[in-house]
Amino acid sequence: MGALLSALALGGCSSSIADMPLVGTPADAPARPKDTGAYLPVHNLPPDREEAVIPPAERAKIEKELAAARDRQASVAAKDAAAK
8 A cells, every 4th residue: 555655646747636446536526528638719819899998088088087086086185194
């Protein structure tokens, strides 16, 4: 038994423990895929959009609102710092 354990330790990643007949898989485990080692299609990109996600006029409006909110927060922070 010791020789088997040392062989497993020295084997490293050469074999999967789940594939061994002593360990096995649970009865409710899904079946293993036939094609092992397939890579995901990371270079398959979706097609470019025909129109912008946000129309330019709406984007400008949002940027203006965010700048106004930033300026309001900066003025409140400046008033708080001056009050201290």
